Amino acid sequence: MLALFVLIAISHISCALPSNETKRTESLIILDTGVGHRSTPVTRWRTSIRSLTNRGANSTVLAQFGPESNATFLQEPINGYSLAYSPSTSSLFSATGQGIVRTSLDGTESKVILTDHDGGMGQIMSLFVAEKDKKIYFGTLYEGLIKKANFDGTDIEVVRNVSQGLNYGIAPSYAPACFYPNGIAVDEERGFLYWSAAKGDNDGSIRRAPLQLSDQDHTQILVTGINMPGQIRIVGDSLLWAERGRWNNLPTAIKYLDRNLNRIPAPLPSSTAPALLALPTGTLVSSAQNKLFFEKDYTGEQQMLSIQSFVMYHGDVESTLWFVVQSSGRTVFGKLVEVHWRGSGDSRGPAFEVLNSNTTDIGVPVGLEYVR
């Protein structure tokens, strides 16, 4: 319970006066993957980034990516996969179907800084901004590599091959990575690279390796048996990740490593094969806890909305978690949700508040950042 305690049980100063920081401008930024022809009712919009207040109001489209439809030519959205915010440069990085787009926080400038073809990498699934190092880290689907580049997209380097081998079983000319990094977190203080290794049902894992040792050695497998691990975040001394659930009827959750990051044993200096640690985990939020995760589509069939991205702010008085869920089958659903922890002892649990469930406002959300 240590990590969970650190994260959410900080109600001991709840009698403190509201600090001036609550008056600062706060916003939530969403990457919306866009909607194409499959949606019902038939509607479409471009891949976009949107800004909302921390209460989910006043949605503003900051930027739109990809070609625009017109009366004679209907374009499909270019799609979005991951969003990362850089406070030091006030910029947003979006992994899209056309590569990484950098946009200023006020939406005024958008530029593709790195395309899918730079270095033959294929689709980019995950992104992380390392502020000290001034690098963006990104994970590729086809090659199963973690790479890094400067904030302007130059100097692309391979950081680590996390493919766990290539799959030659499909076709001789098509050998994708067995696993791909679906979430990346760089712990610049402690010097570790964390990633979620995703493939199919229940065979995902959370792994880490020392940042400075870019060879294949020294990998530690922290957690296994995960159904589609996604985004990873380090919050204080804790590691959190999203489990998307592979299909629409499987549970979706945000989980945490029930071990302080300072207390994970260091990899052995000589280790050459991945070391299985299998540390204990806990569930912060799951679809079993609330009916907000379920909606009926226009045929009446129940759909489960899966968690795509989350962000946690660790305030003076309490912690706030926001996450986005979506389902984009026959009917498109998207929700922005805020969570606080209420009660004490055994009755302590998450209190959910859906801040916005209007897809005109939040699109089909796949990335979420908190800016203050």
Ligand SMILES: *[C@@H]1O[C@H](CO)[C@@H](O)[C@H](O)[C@H]1NC(C)=O
């Ligand atoms: C909070 O704001 C008030 C009024 O603007 C100011 O007088 C006070 O010094 C501030 N307190 C802190 C701790 O910054």
Ligand SMILES: *[C@@H]1O[C@H](CO)[C@@H](O)[C@H](O)[C@H]1NC(C)=O
């Ligand atoms: C939301 O927008 C309305 C109308 O533009 C404005 O009056 C209001 O102050 C805004 N609220 C916030 C919290 O920004």
Ligand SMILES: *[C@@H]1O[C@H](CO)[C@@H](O)[C@H](O)[C@H]1NC(C)=O
């Ligand atoms: C519509 O978009 C297509 C593709 O971008 C373009 O070739 C065409 O000229 C556009 N038509 C009009 C009327 O703008």
Ligand SMILES: *[C@@H]1O[C@H](CO)[C@@H](O)[C@H](O)[C@H]1NC(C)=O
């Ligand atoms: C990554 O490692 C696999 C073996 O695990 C190898 O087959 C593949 O060629 C490597 N990829 C690159 C780009 O070096």
Ligand SMILES: *[C@@H]1O[C@H](CO)[C@@H](O)[C@H](O)[C@H]1NC(C)=O
């Ligand atoms: C959704 O948001 C749009 C734009 O903010 C608004 O015009 C529309 O009425 C909203 N729909 C619902 C069902 O609230």
